[in-house]
Structures are given as structure tokens and as C-alpha cells.
Amino acid sequence: MTKLKQLIQVITRAHIYIQTHNYPDQDALATAYGLQFLLESQDINSTICYSGQIDKYNTLNMVELLKISPLNMEEVTFTKEDEVILVDSQQGNVNVKSFEGRKIACIDHHPKQDTKGYLFYDIRSEIGACSTIIGEYFMENKLKPSKEVATALLYGIKLDTDNLTKRVSVHDVEMFAYLFKNADLKILKKLESSSLRKADLNAYQEAMRNLRIYGRVGIARIGDDCSEAIIGSISDFLLSLSEVDVTLVYSYRVGGLKFSIRSEAGIIDAGKIIKEALTDLGDGGGHATMAAGFIPNLNTSQEINQAASLVEQRVLSIINKVRKDIFLMDEL
Template identity: 30%
Template sequence: MSSEQQLASLFQAVEGLDHLLILPHNDPDPDAVASAVALSRLLSVRTALRPTVAYSGMIGRAENKALVSYLDQPLELLDNLVLPPAVPVALVDTQPGMGNNTVPSGSPVVVVIDHHPWREASAFATLADVRVDMGSTSTILTEYYQASGLEPDQKLATALFYGIKTDTLGLTRGTALADIDAFFYLRPRIDVDCLLEIERAQVPLGYFKSFDAALRAARIYDHRIVISYIGAMTYPDLAAELADVLLRLEGTEWVVCMGHYDHELVLAVRTTRPAGGAGLLAQAVVGKQGSAGGHGTMAGGHIILLGRNPKTTATRVARLVLKHLDLAPDLKGQPLV
């Protein structure tokens, strides 16, 4: 189905609705933020709806905070809202059943727009535009704008551009031709100076303390696998942030970085292998203890601790990671530093 047809289906899916709640995945990243805001503005212009954009979890990463601030704080914390009963929901950059979104009890999911692997529960939405070949959901929203004839303003163009850039690692990871086309469509429309400010957002002192902890805790297995448990985190995105750094170690094929946030053990999985497999690894080690998902080269998961010791749980996860990668679970790793 073409973007024009998907756009028409989107308008049909929300026709007659009095309210719409747009939800990205919990702890939204730039792709999720940009896509959710883009959908809200598109519907506000082309329909009678005035959607509410909300999120659950935390926006903790410095760059993500800077992006939300640049967009004039368009997202509201879901827990702070008083919503109509059974308010219809549009899920963006996530799907029903993924375990990384917080759909209010009794609310029907009428729209799903995503690029992650298909979930069967998405079939119950009035519109499920799930394009697993694309590297970002921002690409799908950019195509909606092109199909509608609506030009994204500079701030929104910058956000969508950044969403594509981060999710595809600058068009080098899981990239489709559509991502490239959207990237270069948006490029002349962005605010380069503001984008640089977002990308270079200053980080708190605690980031460097966590970075130090991650390096000291990191262990190298079979000269190609790095596993690190960084302890308590000030925000859940930190595990992914540090995993991206550890992946730069020469010769590394796999990184699993874990940390404790609130009542959960958060893990981030990264791989340099062209065949991918990060999502499968995350799902294998998390199992029924929580939720996990992701792409071929990047994935994440949450394990609900239920009073268990987070460090002990992280040790168990590390053993499962080694087993999944065909190594002895009790293999001793070499310190990174």
C-alpha cells in the first residue's frame, strides 16, 4: 500500500473520534518523540482532532531532553493526565503487546505506526502501518507529510531528521531506500545549529560516574563480547547510552549493558554483526521475566525484579547471554580496564 493510501486509511481510522491519545513507547527516544509530534500536528491540520501526546517512563538522556525542549515541550506525562474513559489510542514507534508502552485500561488501540517486527495484536487496530523494512518511524511520518502536501516546519523537520539519523546511525544501520529519501528531503529544511546543540547537549556529573562504573564493571568474553552491569541508574536510557560507547571497542561484536532503575533491571543489547540478532538475544534472556524487543543490531529489555537483588539478577542474565552466544555460562571474562 502506498503512503497516499496509508494516509487515507489513517484519516478514515480517526474519522468521527472526539479524542485521540498518541503514545510513543515508554522512555521515548528521538524517533519516537519526533514521530508522535509529527502525527499530532498532521492530524491537527488535516482533521478536526486535537490529539494529546503523552508518554510514560522518563526522558532522561541529555539529547532527548534537549529535543523535547526544542519542540516546546509537546509531550505530557501520562500519569498527570485526566483522560476520558476508553480514550482511543494511536501507538507510535511501538505496538500492542510489545510491553514497552502504557495503554490506559479499556482504551482501544485504533492506530499503530511502527517499523519494529510485526506483533499479532496490531491486526486489531483500525490502521496498522508497520513497515519492518524501514529504519525509523520518522521516515513513515515524513512520507505522510509528503503525501498530504503538508510541509513540516523547521522544528519538526529537524526532529524528524534527528529521529532518522539516530535510529539508523546516520544511515549506516538497518537503512532502507525510503530512509535515505526522507533524510535528504528533510536535510534542507532543518536548523543545523539547533541540531548540533541537541546532539552536543551537556550531561550531568552523574553520567561520568556511571561511565566510570560501566568501564570498571565491563568484562570481555572470547575477545568479542562485552558485558557490563553499572548498578543503579539515574535514568533508564543510560544503559543504552553506555552500550553504544562500549560497542566502539576494537574487535567487539556484542555488548550487553545492564543497570538497575526503579524496580527493574534494564538491559541494552548492541551488535556489529551484519546478521543482527540483538532482538532475539534480548528476548531469549528476558523471557517471561519482563519485556524485550528491538532491531537486528540494537535491542533492549526490562526485567521486573520483584524484590530480587539486581546485581544477582544481572549475573544470571550475563550467564544466559553467554549461553545464547554458544559460550560456557561460567566462562570468566577479562576486565576491560
């Protein structure tokens, strides 16, 4: 039995909700959009929903050009009987707001968390993009995606694997080739040519002004109220410096500190580092090469500065310990 058929078996209602992580990116929305199309082929209606906002320019373009219709959860009234499928996220993560409704299923490519409560889950951390998993559902069930869905999924894979160069698996490459044949390449080109707004450049300027390098770790605070997308983009940008192989970038937003961490050092697991660094402060996690975290409820400048300083110290301390342990092992 295919994964899609297993999922269909646990759905009992004629309408379900597909929930992404907060502040959804292209891969999350593409995954939700593809799943919505698949469910419609099985006569199940669905609504894509999210918390926070869609705050990256090319993500907004993607929603408009590909006719995706996500709803902010503030626009939705949930009941206890509603059924929810989580995509590109997992229950209990700090970047997934919990609402009424039964979380019956989860489709994700992040490290597996607690799966209790799901009636179905397909969580594969070895996959580079969640869009790849949905692409496989189309292929294994011999269902052809629409041009818009194929374009969205292809774009999700491109973005989450950095054009098939990071965290990429054989499955990602296979699905990229499969979706490429059905995608609208003109729309794809439009999406790739519009990723920044003029206002975003201020954050890059702050990053260059505030960048500090400790060993091979680059750390920068990039001002306040930066979007999650820009925080991540700047973290990637700073990683291109020859002097660093780990970056920590953060901004104060929505009542707390949002962190993005990137690692090109094979021994440094970004997800584990940020999770440990935020112990008793907030929560974080992600992949070995890219992860994020958040500390909520910081209301004064003193609280913000103290928390930022503590996280910086912890990250550097953890990284130094990992490198020292590896060095000692090599000496044995």
C-alpha cells in the same frame, strides 16, 4: 489512498491521544510531533503522552527548543471511549504501559507483533527510524512540515540510524534529504552539541571498571538508577571496542533490571537474543542490531544478582550456540 487518509478514516473522535513507548527517545517524540501536526491539518486535535520520564539531556532540549508538549500519562485521565495511536511502539511490549482507551492504530518500525485490535497499522521493520514513516506521510500528501517538525523528524532519523550508518534504508536517506531542506540547522546543531551531563560520566566509569569480555561479547553492569538513554549509549560506546562485536549492558532501576544489547555480528540478532534470554523472567525485543529488555519485581540484592547472572549465562549460551551452528553449516 495514502496511509494518512487511511488513518484518518478510522478516527471517530475530535481529539485523540498519541502514545509513545515508555521513556521516549528522540525518534519516538519526533514521530508523535510530526503525526500531531498532520492530524491538526485534518482538524483533529491530539495530545502526545508517555509513561516513565524523558531522561536524556538532549531529548529534554529537543522538547524545549522545538516546542513539543508531551504529557506524562499520570497527568492524563483516560476513558474507555478515548482513541489512542501508538507510535514507535506496539501493544503488548514490555516498554508500553497500557491505559484505558482503544488502541485504534499503530505506526512503528520494530518487528511486527500481534496486530489484532488495530483498525489501522503501518509497521515497517525494514525502516531505520519511525520518523521516516511520518516524513513519507508529509511527502505523499503534499503537506509541508513546519520548521520545528522537519527539524524533529530529521533529528529522529539521525539518532536512530546513527547518522545514516546503521539499520538505514533507502527510504531513510530519501526522507533525510527531503526534511533537510525544511529543517532549522542551527537548532539541530544545538541538539547535537548537548548529549551528556557530568553525572552521566559516573555510569561510563562504572562500565569501564566492570567490563568483562567473553569471546567477542562485552558485558557490563553500570550501577543503579541509570537512565534508559545512558544504558543504551554505553552499550553503543562499548561496541566501539575492537575486541567486541556484541555488548550487553544493564542497570537496576524502577524495581527491576533494564538491559541493552547491541550487535555488529551479522549472525547475532540482538532482538531475538534478549527475548529468548528473558523467557519466564521478563520481556525484551527490538532490532537485529539493537534491542532492550526488562525484568520487573526484583526487590532484594540476592534476587537482582541471581537474575543478572542467569541472563548473562543465557545470552552467552545462546550466542555460542548460534556461532557453533553457523560453523557447522559452513563445514558441510
